[in-house]
Amino acid sequence: MKRSEILGRLLVIIGVVLVLSVPLAVHFYNGQNIVEIHGRVAESGGWSPSSIQAQVGVPLHLRLTSDDVMHSFAIGQSDMPPVDVAPGKMTELTLTFDKPGTYTYYCTRWCGPNHWRMRGVIEVTGDGSDAPQPVTPPLYMTLHLDIDAAHPAAVTPAEKPSTLRGAASAALLSAGYLTPDYYLSHSPAQSYLDLRADAAFSSLNDPEVWDLVAYIWQSNTTSERLVEGQRLYAQNCAACHGESGEGNGVFAAGVKAQTGKLPANFADPASMLGASPALLQGKILRGGMGTGMPYWGPIFNDETIWGIIGYLYTFQFDEGQR
Amino acid sequence: MRSDLTRFPFVKSLLKNRWLQLLVFFVMLAGFFFAILSGFAGTPVGNNNFGIVFVWIAWWAILILIAVPFFGRGWCAVCPIPLPGEWLQRGAILEPPARKPHWLDLRWPNKMRNIWLQNLTFTLVALFSSVILTTPKVTALVLAAMFFMAVGMSIVFERRTFCRYLCPVGGFIGLYAQVAPLELRVKDKRVCAACKDKPCYNGSQVGYGCPWDAFPGGLTRNTYCGLCMECLRTCPYDNIAINTRPFAADLAKPSTRMDEAFKAFIMLGAAMIYAGVLLGPWGALKLAAYSVGTVAWLGYAAAFLALIFGILPACFTLAVKIAQRFSRSSAPQHLFAKFATALVPLGLMFWIAFSLSFVLTNATYILTALSDPFGWGWNLFGTAGVAWQPYFTTLLVPVQALALVGGLLWSARTAQKVGAEVKASPIPVIVFCTLTTLVMLGLLL
Numbered sequence A: 001m002k003r004s005e006i007l008g009r010l011l012v013i014i015g016v017v018l019v020l021s022v023p024l025a026v027h028f029y030n031g032q033n034i035v036e037i038h039g040r041v042a043e044s045g046g047w048s049p050s051s052i053q054a055q056v057g058v059p060l061h062l063r064l065t066s067d068d069v070m071h072s073f074a075i076g077q078s079d080m081p082p083v084d085v086a087p088g089k090m091t092e093l094t095l096t097f098d099k100p101g102t103y104t105y106y107c108t109r110w111c112g113p114n115h116w117r118m119r120g121v122i123e124v125t126g127d128g129s130d131a132p133q134p135v136t137p138p139l140y141m142t143l144h145l146d147i148d149a150a151h152p153a154a155v156t157p158a159e160k161p162s163t164l165r166g167a168a169s170a171a172l173l174s175a176g177y178l179t180p181d182y183y184l185s186h187s188p189a190q191s192y193l194d195l196r197a198d199a200a201f202s203s204l205n206d207p208e209v210w211d212l213v214a215y216i217w218q219s220n221t222t223s224e225r226l227v228e229g230q231r232l233y234a235q236n237c238a239a240c241h242g243e244s245g246e247g248n249g250v251f252a253a254g255v256k257a258q259t260g261k262l263p264a265n266f267a268d269p270a271s272m273l274g275a276s277p278a279l280l281q282g283k284i285l286r287g288g289m290g291t292g293m294p295y296w297g298p299i300f301n302d303e304t305i306w307g308i309i310g311y312l313y314t315f316q317f318d319e320g321q322r
Numbered sequence B: 001m002r003s004d005l006t007r008f009p010f011v012k013s014l015l016k017n018r019w020l021q022l023l024v025f026f027v028m029l030a031g032f033f034f035a036i037l038s039g040f041a042g043t044p045v046g047n048n049n050f051g052i053v054f055v056w057i058a059w060w061a062i063l064i065l066i067a068v069p070f071f072g073r074g075w076c077a078v079c080p081i082p083l084p085g086e087w088l089q090r091g092a093i094l095e096p097p098a099r100k101p102h103w104l105d106l107r108w109p110n111k112m113r114n115i116w117l118q119n120l121t122f123t124l125v126a127l128f129s130s131v132i133l134t135t136p137k138v139t140a141l142v143l144a145a146m147f148f149m150a151v152g153m154s155i156v157f158e159r160r161t162f163c164r165y166l167c168p169v170g171g172f173i174g175l176y177a178q179v180a181p182l183e184l185r186v187k188d189k190r191v192c193a194a195c196k197d198k199p200c201y202n203g204s205q206v207g208y209g210c211p212w213d214a215f216p217g218g219l220t221r222n223t224y225c226g227l228c229m230e231c232l233r234t235c236p237y238d239n240i241a242i243n244t245r246p247f248a249a250d251l252a253k254p255s256t257r258m259d260e261a262f263k264a265f266i267m268l269g270a271a272m273i274y275a276g277v278l279l280g281p282w283g284a285l286k287l288a289a290y291s292v293g294t295v296a297w298l299g300y301a302a303a304f305l306a307l308i309f310g311i312l313p314a315c316f317t318l319a320v321k322i323a324q325r326f327s328r329s330s331a332p333q334h335l336f337a338k339f340a341t342a343l344v345p346l347g348l349m350f351w352i353a354f355s356l357s358f359v360l361t362n363a364t365y366i367l368t369a370l371s372d373p374f375g376w377g378w379n380l381f382g383t384a385g386v387a388w389q390p391y392f393t394t395l396l397v398p399v400q401a402l403a404l405v406g407g408l409l410w411s412a413r414t415a416q417k418v419g420a421e422v423k424a425s426p427i428p429v430i431v432f433c434t435l436t437t438l439v440m441l442g443l444l445l
Helices: A003-033 A163-168 A180-185 A188-197 A206-219 A223-236 A252-259 A277-286 A302-315 B009-016 B018-041 B050-071 B074-078 B082-090 B116-127 B136-156 B161-166 B168-179 B189-194 B230-234 B258-279 B283-290 B295-325 B335-362 B364-371 B393-422 B427-444
Strands: A034-039 A051-055 A060-066 A071-075 A083-085 A091-095 A101-107 A119-125 B182-186 B240-244
Touching: A003 B018, A003 B082, A034 A071, A060 A071, A060 A083, A071 A091, A083 A091, A163 A206, A180 A206, A180 A277, A188 A206, A223 A302, A277 A302, B009 B230, B018 B050, B018 B074, B018 B082, B018 B136, B050 B074, B050 B136, B050 B168, B050 B335, B050 B364, B074 B168, B082 B136, B082 B161, B116 B161, B116 B168, B116 B258, B116 B295, B136 B161, B161 B168, B168 B258, B168 B335, B182 B189, B230 B240, B258 B283, B258 B295, B258 B335, B258 B427, B283 B295, B295 B335, B295 B427, B335 B364, B335 B393, B335 B427, B393 B427
Parallel strands: A034 A060, A051 A119
Antiparallel strands: A060 A091, A071 A083, A071 A101, A101 A119, B182 B240
16 A cells, blocks of 8 residues: 555544544543533423532532523522523533532523423532531421411401501500511411400401501511512512412413412412411422422522512502502 | 636646645545534534534535535535545545455446435425524434445445435535536547547546546536546546636526426525525424424425425426417427526525525624534633624625525526527516515515
C-alpha cells in the first residue's frame, strides 16, 4: 500500500476518532458536578432527573431547560427566588447547601393540570448527615386532629364579620383568647361558641361576637404575613381554589374530573368557619383527602403555611384596610 | 458564452488534487459525525444543539442560498456521506488500488433508474420535518440512517447508488442544479466518441469510473453530474471542461421525465407547506405537524400529500390541457413534463425566499452553537452567551418579495421558451405560476 494511502486513512480515522472522543472526554471530566434538568409537564414525566445527589458545602451547578412549556424552578423551604425555565433556553443556577437533608424542587408555574406533581428531590449528604435531625411534629398531629373528617361549622354568622368592628369591643377580651395557642387550636365557630358562653360578652349581640372572633383571627397575623400569604396563595393555590377562594380555579374542572370533587371552597362559611388553623395546617402539609390536594410539607415552612392560612380566613372576615 | 476554468493550470491542479479533496471530505465528515454525536449526546434543546443548528440552519442556508444556485451539485462534490462506503467499495481512499476488493458490485435495477425513490425519501423526510428539524435525536437518527444506507448500498451496488437514487437531498439538488452558472461538460464530443476505453466511465489506473454512473460525453444537463472530478483525472485526452455559463442554461433543453416533473411539484408544494407550518401564525397547524402519529398529524400528512401529488399536479394538468387546446402542433409530446421545467426556477426561488426568513431569524444560534455545540455550558469562542436577535429584518420582506417576483418572471420566461419549443401557449402555465406565487407571497409576507 502506498504511503500516501496509509497517511490518508490515518488522517480520516484518527481525525474522526478525536472529533468524537475529545468532546465526550472533556464533558465527562468537567461535568462531574453539573446536572442538566429538563422540565416537562407532569403528564410527560415532570422533571428529569427527579432525583439529584449533592454534598454539603459543594456547589451544585444546575442547567435548567424546558422541553415543552414555561416552567419555573424553586427549592422548597428556602429563600431562593424561583427561576424561570423556558423552552429553548438554558438557565444556569448554582446551589450550595449548608445542611444535609432532602430538599424538594418544584415548578411554580401553572404548567398543566398536574402541575403540582412536578417535583424532584435533592439528597444532600455531608457533614452531620448521620446525626439525627430533631423533628417537631406539626400541631395538627399534636392535637390529634382528623384532617380527613368533615368539619362543618356548628354556627355561622348572618353577615360577614368585620375585624374593624370587632376592634371596638376588643377591650372586653381576656388575654387567653388572644394567645396563639387559642387561635391555632380553635375554629372560628368554636371561638364564637366560647365567647357566646362567656358571661363577659353577654351584652353583645351575635354579629358583635362574630366581629370579635374576626378580631381574634386578625390579631394573630400581620399585614406583612397576609400579603405574603396572598402571594403564595395566588402562586400555588388559586389555580384550583380560585382567586376568590370559591373552589373555581382554572384547574377546578380538571380536579373534579379526576377525583369527583371540586377543590375546597374557602368562601363557604359552613365549612371554613369549622376549620381551625391547625386543621388547615394538616391539610396543607399532608394534602390528599381524596381531593387531589398536593402535599406542601416539603415546600412550605411553618412561617409560610401560617401566612397562607391567615390569608384563607380573609375569605370569611372583612379585614378592612390592610 | 462559456468559459472553461480548467484552462488555468492552477485551478485544474486544485480540482484534480486528491489530497485537497480528501481534506475537504475529512472536515465535512468530522462535522457530520460531530452533528450525529451532538444529536445523541447533546442537549435536546434544538437551538442549543450543533446538530440542529449546523444542519438545518447553517448547512441549509449554504446549500439553498449559495451552493445550489451558484455551484449546482457543488455540495455533492464535498458531501461526506458517501466517503466511508466508497472507501470500502474501492478499497482505497485516494488513488485506485492495485487490487479492487470483492463486493457484490451489483447494477442498480433498470426499472429504478430514476428519481422516484428520491421523491419518496424526500417526501418522507418532509412529512416528519417538524419533528426532525427541531429534535436533535431525530436529526441524528436521520443522519445516521443516511450514513448507514450509503455504506450498505456501496458494498452491495456499484458506484454511488445511494447518492444517485436514494438520497432525499440529492434529488432536488439535481433538479435545481440546472440553473447553476457552472457545468462539467466535455470539450469535444467527437473525442469521446473516438475514445475506446472510456476511462471516464470505466475507470483507469489514475482514477475511478464515474461514481454517478454518468458518461461525461453524454452530459447535457447538470442533474446527474456530482462534480466529483474523477473524469477530469481519468480523461486521457484532457477533454473535460468545467465551464462557467449563463444561469439556467440547462432549462433550454426541457426534461421529458415525469419523475423530475413530480420532483418539481414536491419541492413547490413542500416550500408552501413549510412556509405555512414553520413561519405562519397557525398554532393548530404547527401542533398537527409536530404531533406525529396522532389523528391531527394524519390529517396534516394527508393534506401535504394531496397538495404535492394531487392538487398542484391536477391544476398544472388543467393548465397544460388548456395550453394544448391552443397548441399549433398536432400532437405535442411530453407537454406536462416539459412545461414543468418552468417550475424549476419558481421552486428554487420559493425555497430561497422561505429559507431567508428562518435563516436570518435563527442565524444567532450558529454563534451560540459554535461555542457550546452540545449545550453543555461550554464557551469555546466566547459566543455562547450571544443574545438571540434576527438579522436584516428591514431588508427581509423586500428581498423575499423580490425573490418571489423574480422567480415568477424567470419561470414565465422559461415557460415561454418551452411553449415556443412545443408550439403551445405558455399563458396557462404562467397563470399557474402566478397563482402559486401569490399564495407563497401571502404565506411569507
